[in-house]
Amino acid sequence: MDNPPASRSVTSQENFASSNLERLAWIESHPEVSVLIIGGGINGAGLLRELALQGVDALLVEKSDFCSGASAAGSRLIHGGLRYLENREFRLVREALRERNLLLSNAPHYVRPLPVVMPLFDRFSGLWSAAASFVGFAAAQPSQRGTFVVKTGLMLYDWLAGRSSPLPRRRFLSRRQALATYPHLNPCVRATARFYDAQVSHPERLCLELLLDAESLSPKVRAFNYTRVEGLADGCVLLRDELSGRRLAVRPRLVVNAAGPWIDQVNARLNRPTRLIGGTKGSHLVLANPELAAATRGEMFFFTNRDGRICLFYSLDGKVLLGTTDIPVEEPEAECTPEEVVYLLDAVRVVFPSISVSASEIVFRFCGVRPLPFTEGLAPGRISRDHRLPFISPSQTSPFPIFSMVGGKWTTFRAFAEQTATRILTELGRPCRHNSRGLAIGGGKQYPATPMEQKAWLAALSERTGVARDRLSELFERYGTRAAEAANYIAGGVDRPLDSSPRYSLREIEFLCLAEKVQTLEDLILRRTLLGLHGEASLTVISEVAAIAGRVLGWPAGRIEDEITRTAGRLRALHGCAV
């Protein structure tokens, strides 16, 4: 295999502000495309980068913002999936562990090791349930996992991770050691198991970086948000620009349906009805509870709740992320209900009964639908988390084949995209020229790994741009080596911290608007920054950010107010924010 082609600089003008007019003009001037990818979640984004790498011309369209569906609703774990061993998903676990390790080195700015603690309350419980599931008894309900089951599972997990895994191996603490280490831990505990997985601190940004990388790798690929696939006409796929309402058509040789929970809806629009998805919804809460955050000691607690479901919580910049539920749903979109809030808060008490948690501490909540393969008669926890790629042959009305990217984990997006690209290349009769295994993503490129290297990198950047080192450290933490692009932009004008949220600055927000395909205020609040997730999106904050975005993106009169009203409404309704 050749080395991958060198990327063009992401600061170059063509990646700046993909305005409405520009994207409509691009689609109009490219009415035919080899591959049309529908959906800009992690699977679509991963595939666009693979196709760019192989020199295939491709267009990705996303009806909302990139990474706003299932890919934004996860527990933010980059993990092998210890639990899937019970379901005998060895292939998936081995692949996920390999991809976890690749992401630790290809995206070190966002993917970091996460110590995981499992409190164990019994010696042999879960044995029957795990064994029943292991031998293929599909209806077996998950239950508490005791020391024996967890020890066996972790042994297998470490073995599947291989000797070259960069993360430390499992360790067990006795009851006495565990209670000394975690004083708030439930005194009924018998032992704790500790192992390592990884966490992605900002999945929305990592997904966007894949798209920016794809566009800078090849001029033959483009990704447009707020562009919905509506249907078919004369063998063309009809697109609707959601911001202007304009309609366009493209004629693809091949379509990849990467619409996650919406896959069946999209296939129906393409006149090829399917029943591929059987989604389950999962909710998460972000709590402002300093006592709970401190009690986690920077580790993730991963435990069996009273009903046998796995729950988890870990600290997130001083707050606590708590999840998750697993409830079958018919629709591709779902909301976190009051019952789920009660269920999740109650779960904390299984681990730390002496720490009080309450709904008043919730600063943000989110919910999404897992695009799992349709199955009948399985408990949600037993449905396969592996990916598959069903193929639909061309027909008279839809004269192109359709691949549907069903399921998969965030963790395994690269492997899934690589496998899909290989099938596409075969279909198009093209050779496979490059491989993305060692390809760093976005701000993970040329990443200075050690503290010494980081210090030198920041010093050189400070000298070049005149931006203070403390400020650069903040940008580096947020954007990895893309901090250099941000700093170059910031240095080009008068900057100041935002009045309402001084951790961000005026020119930083401008940079995000111009360089990162921002179309709406919500894109900035929920996905380009962590203002929403951290519960910092007050009315004052979103108003100040809206004013900057409106000026930079040239929003017409009245649009700023509309954006504020819409974003505030959605923050209240979908995320439980007190805006």
Ligand SMILES: Cc1cc2nc3c(=O)[nH]c(=O)nc-3n(C[C@H](O)[C@H](O)[C@H](O)COP(=O)(O)OP(=O)(O)OC[C@H]3O[C@@H](n4cnc5c(N)ncnc54)[C@H](O)[C@@H]3O)c2cc1C
């Ligand atoms: C609660 C929960 C917890 C999870 N936790 C983890 C975890 O910790 N670790 C992990 O590895 N995985 C996790 N996952 C799984 C993982 O997040 C998903 O499997 C993955 O994100 C699916 O990505 P996708 O790109 O297929 O779907 P999506 O991200 O949903 O992307 C599909 C996109 O298609 C777009 N679309 C739909 N219809 C159209 C149309 N007509 N035209 C254009 N675009 C359209 C949608 O707007 C959407 O953005 C979790 C998932 C959930 C829901």
